[in-house]
Amino acid sequence: MAARSDQRAPLTQQHAIVRVPSCCRDLQTRQFSLCRSLGLNGCRYTGFSIGMATQEFTTSSAGETIALGRKIAHLLVPPKLVLLRGKLGAGKTTLTKGIAEAFHAASQDDVTSPTFTLVHEYRGPDVNIYHIDLYRVDTQRQLETLGLDDLIAGNSILLIEWGEKFQRFERERDIEIAIESLGENQRIIRVKGKSLGERPLKERQEG
Numbered sequence: 569m570a571a572r573s574d575q576r577a578p579l580t581q582q583h584a585i586v587r588v589p590s591c592c593r594d595l596q597t598r599q600f601s602l603c604r605s606l607g608l609n610g611c612r613y614t615g616f617s618i619g620m621a622t623q624e625f626t627t628s629s630a631g632e633t634i635a636l637g638r639k640i641a642h643l644l645v646p647p648k649l650v651l652l653r654g655k656l657g658a659g660k661t662t663l664t665k666g667i668a669e670a671f672h673a674a675s676q677d678d679v680t681s682p683t684f685t686l687v688h689e690y691r692g693p694d695v696n697i698y699h700i701d702l703y704r705v706d707t708q709r710q711l712e713t714l715g716l717d718d719l720i721a722g723n724s725i726l727l728i729e730w731g732e733k734f735q736r737f738e739r740e741r742d743i744e745i746a747i748e749s750l751g752e753n754q755r756i757i758r759v760k761g762k763s764l765g766e767r768p769l770k771e772r773q774e775g
Contacts, residue, residue, distance in 0.1 A: 637666020
């Protein structure tokens, strides 16, 4: 990719803006630890009234998006229900490649879009990843036929695209990852959740 004068700094040089309750010092400390676990240079805290943390990243290639997915996996302690938001082609499957790879559930080449099959399952030694696409699911009855409740278990992570179509997932989601395209390669990725946590150190090192 040709260099551009407005190209953002590489991922490793990005800063995260983490918004947490200004009165909650313990949570601020924990979120700062999460920033450092992602290899970021610094964090900036601002007041946020509803106890949610938001981390924002910029990637400049598919490879960087996959790498970010691997790092985000360290924040996903199962069970987790994750909403993946973004327009068609934003990079939701690309990010999923990194998440699945981090849990040794699939190689990035084996992760494909579940647009037509609706659900893709990737089984890892400790965590099972379910990549779900609800773009073509329009009614509650259609949703029920997928049996998503049966996929929820202590070792499962559900990554749901277009879950915002159903209020249930808006209520039940643990983490929301929104991907915004800035052009052919650049993406802004915002990770928001009320229960962001790190995997145990041993798992992080092995992952």
